[in-house]
Amino acid sequence: MTPRIAYSASRLALVALLAIVPASLALGLEAEVALDVLPAAALGQEGGMRAQTETTRLLAQLAASHKQSLEENLSLSGTFWADADSLPSGSPLGTPDDKLSISSRLLELGLEWEALPGQLIVELGKKIIHPSSGFFKTPLNMLSRGSASGLIPSTGAAVSTWEEGWVGADLSYLAGNVTIANFFSPRMEWSDSADQSLQYLSQQQDDFNDLLRLGVRIGTADLRLLALASSGGPGSEDPDLRLRLGAGVDANVGDSLTLRAECSVADSQDRLDVVDEKLLTSRDESVAWAPRALAGFTWTGPNELSVMAEYYYNGLGMTGSDYDRLIDYSVNRLSLPGAPGPDILDQFGGFEAARHYCFARVAGQLETDLAPALFSVVNLQDYSGMTGVNLAYTRDAWALSGSIADYWGGKDTEAGLSPVLWSIDLQLSLFF
């Protein structure tokens, strides 16, 4: 969850940003305001009984981006973001502290210098690095903080529109069909007293990260190789050096098919494992070299029809009897008053507890401005999942979209155990 800055400071920032937006055309800013109305229903526990809770989340987000040339081969760019949220937890079961939580942050801000124009690029500041081509899951996005607002995209996409970057230095060298780049992000911590101002610029970075990327074009295929070294640094709870490796490829086949495949693997990852599903006991364990892999395609047909399918292999997820025990544990935990014991299923996040998943999406264009899409996620181990429909109407300066998603599966399945029963997202976007 994004740390929140002081309410008053946030409010001032939001007002300031609102004042900026009308001038955006003159200043050359790219700005977007998104208003989300999200009714949702979830199953929670009340006095030992499971009861349905329905809540409507109201979320207003505003972001403004700008890239300004300072002089030849030197530019400054940044993205400012603010939100007002009636349900910061994002869960119908979460109780908001305030009626409306307001926050704002700089998602990106940095200087970019083309030391050798078009060939050697140096960037200093805060930036996002997303090498993954995946839609449903993104194994190659090794440095990612997730959505700034905590809002999960209602289109089935893994990456949200607005995310906070990392402070560091990035060096890229482009030569013909080869690109090599390195991003170094230092460990940054400060005292609590400095949080109010410094966290406005960036969340604390407990780890140092060094991400090396190599991109090669072979024929018509794009190959990417990545290596991430990170450490909690001196004094942290996890001072060990950790390594994560990744590779991905994108290619076209004929005029209508694009293919993508990628894989990443970490030398060790922590998770909570079930010891006894009846006694609801668990233990910490470290999993070595568990791969995450994704393979998929997008096929484009006549009349702007597109079909996307992706298979996701999650090495950190459970399988076989381990998965059965995880499900039994979760069922037993929910059957007891107060839900004792840690929520082991929740530790994985959405559709990450099992080993095998698939995703499919069919989208089209009814009119120039009207685009429907149907998407579905399936857990291939217990055949539960989530299915959603999205309809977007886009005009020159605004867009209106609506999504509805239903979680389905038996009571002893991953999706069936999700507290979320259904959710609706109505979004109005204004572009400046």
Add this chain to the structure above:
Amino acid sequence: MTTFFAIAVAMLSLGSAFAPAWAESPAELLKSIDDRLSIPDMRFEIRVTSFEDGKQKDYNRIWGFVKGSETEDSRILLYFVEPASVKGRKMLMDGNIVYLLFPRTRNPIRLSPLQVLLGEASNGDVARTEFSKDYDVASLEDAALDGEPCQLFKLSAKEGKKDSTYRSISLWVEKSSERPVYAEFFASDGKLLKKAYYKDYGPAEGRDFPYTMDIFDAENPDRHTTLTYTKIGRLVVRDTVFSRDYLEAWTAEAPK
């Protein structure tokens, strides 16, 4: 949306000059037309407007650069300026490979050629065709267009280019001015897909350039797209600028 991009690109290739006299062989004639249709290192602003039943359906204003090559397909960088809903999108077209980078995202999406050619987008393909690279001259004959004497080139896709969207093209070139004025684009089954008119010739970087191109859907003539160049210039930039990994760093500036 991807549509328009391609279209923008299109114009790159269109530009003719009252240059050299006709060469001798039909292939050389076609090459000389291509030469007159291309401005090396071209930078431009283009407006793409789609109509249906006389009503405007869509409109885009785009800035772009083109990098041509004798032996390879042109590479084109596009930046979407208008409308606000697409502002900030960047596109790189490298032969049949197309990358699209949305604002505030960090990884260009790879599009299939058909995604770019969808709907009106196919107009883009029409506009950016470099005839002699992709097509052989099947026949060359005298013909008239609206009473004006022309030479009619009948072109067929080269071996290795048989999967092109347009298997064959009929191109009318005005005899008096040596300007391409009209073209018809056919599918592999001989079906007429598009018709294109090259108009509003004027000087651009020392050439005689068609500033407007009208493309009509052959099946539904009420649907057409107009591409109009509003600015044309030249800017020499490094080859590496036309690469996927440079899209994020590229700072688009209005053509002068």
